[in-house]
C-alpha cells in the first residue's frame with residue numbers, strides 16, 4: 058500500500074505515531090504543506106516563519122531530501138498527491154487550533170467519501186482535551202484541579218514510540234516546490250542573531266533537553282524565575298513545531314529521577330508542561346480564546362490604547378529597565394524569559410492601559426515559540442481576563458519584580474547596556490538616582506535612556522479605577 062504522511066506540527070522522526078504507522082509495510086510519501094488558505098488572521102508570524110524554514114530544512118535532510126514541500130490548500134494538494142502516487146491512505150498527527158480542527162474534519166470526510174483510508178494520531182498532547190472533564194462533565198477552568206485531579210489521575214501519558222526503522226520513501230520532484238518556494242525568511246533581517254542561540258530541528262531539541270536534564274533541572278523550581286540564569290529548558294519553539302514531543306520530555310525527565318514526580322524540581326517542571334496542556338485544552342474548549350475576553354466583565358474596560366505607548370513598549374523604550382530589557386531580549390533573540398513576559402505584559406495592559414490583543418499580536422510576530430494556545434491563554438492570564446487568571450488588582454510592579462528576580466541587574470545590563478554603569482541600587486529605577494550618580498554612570502535621562510513613560514504609582518491607580526468602573530458597568 059501507499060501512504061501519505063502529512064507532516065504538520067510534528068517535524069520529527071522519533072516518537073511520531075503517524076509516521077510509524079505510515080512506515081508499517083507501505084511506501085511512504087512525506088509531505089509538508091504550508092497552508093496559506095485556512096488560518097485567516099492566525100497565519101504564522103515572522104519569527105515563526107524563520108524557525109519553520111530551518112526546521113523543514115532539517116527534517117528534509119533527515120528524510121534524505123525526500124520531503125515534498127508545497128504551499129496552498131491541503132485539501133486540494135492531498136487530492137493531487139493521492140492521484141499522482143495512487144495512494145490509498147493518509148495519516149497525520151492531530152493539531153488543536155480551531156481553524157486546524159475545522160480543516161482536518163473536512164479533509165477527513167472528503168477522503169472517506171473517496172474511499173481513502175485516513176487516520177489521525179496523538180503526537181502532541183499528553184492528554185487529549187476531550188478526555189479530561191470535571192465531575193459535572195464540563196471542561197475545567199482552573200489549572201490546579203485540571204492538572205492534579207483531571208490529568209494526573211486520568212491515565213499516564215502514552216509511551217514514546219521509536220523512529221521507524223524500515224521505510225521506503227517515494228519521491229517525485231514534480232510534486233516538490235522546494236523550501237525556498239515558501240519564501241519564509243522575512244525581508245527585514247532582524248533575525249541575524251537567532252542562529253547563535255537556537256538550532257531548529259530534532260537534533261537541536263534533543264540537545265536542549267539533554268543539557269537541561271544534565272543540570273538545570275536540579276534547581277529548576279528556584280532558577281526558573283531568574284531571567285539571567287539559563288535555568289529553563291528552552292524547549293518551547295521545539296515543542297511548538299513538534300521537533301520533540303511532550304511525551305519524550307515527560308518520560309526523559311521522569312526516567313532521570315527514577316520515575317518519581319515527588320522531587321519538587323521535577324514536579325515544578327512537569328507542571329509547566331501541564332500549563333502547556335491547559336492552554337491547548339482551553340483553546341480547544343473555548344475556541345474564541347484568542348479574540349474574546351474569557352471573563353466578559355472586561356468587555357466594558359476603558360482601554361487608553363495610545364499608539365506611542367505601544368511603539369515605545371515594542372521598542373524597549375519605556376524608561377522602565379526591566380520592561381525594556383525584556384522587550385529587547387524578544388527582539389534580539391526571538392525569546393523572552395517567562396517571568397519577564399509576565400512583567401512586560403502587566404505593564405502594557407495595566408500601566409499603559411493598552412488592550413492585551415496588542416501585546417498578543419506583537420508576541421505572535423516576534424516570538425519563535427509563538428503558539429496560539431499558550432500566547433492567548435497567557436495574555437488573558439496576565440490581563441486578568443482569562444480562565445484562572447491572576448486577578449486584575451494584582452499588578453506587577455516592574456521595579457520590585459526586578460529587585461527580587463534580577464537583584465544585581467545582570468539581565469538589565471545585558472539588554473540595556475546604556476545602564477550598565479549604574480549602581481545596583483538604581484538599576485531598576487534610574488529616575489530615582491541623584492544627578493551625580495547618573496553623571497558618573499554616563500547617563501542623561503531623556504537622552505541616553507528615556508524618562509519613564511508613566512508614573513508607576515499613578516498609572517497603577519488609574520488602571521484600578523478603570524477596572525472598578527468596568528465592574529460596576531457590568
Ligand code: FAD
Nearest residue numbers: 289290291292293329332333395398426427428431432435
Ligand atoms: P520551561 O520553563 O523550560 O518550560 C517547559 C515547557 O513548558 C515550555 O517549553 C512550554 O512548552 C511549557 N510552558 C512553560 N510555561 C508555560 C506557560 N505559562 N503556559 C504554557 N506553556 C508553558 N509559551 C509558548 O510556548 N508560546 C507562546 O506564544 C507563549 N506566550 C506567552 C505570553 C505571555 C504573556 C506569557 C506570560 C507566557 C507565554 N508563554 C508562551 C509561556 C512561557 O513563557 C514559555 O512557554 C516559556 O518561557 C518557554 O521557555 P522554556 O521552554 O525554557 O520553558
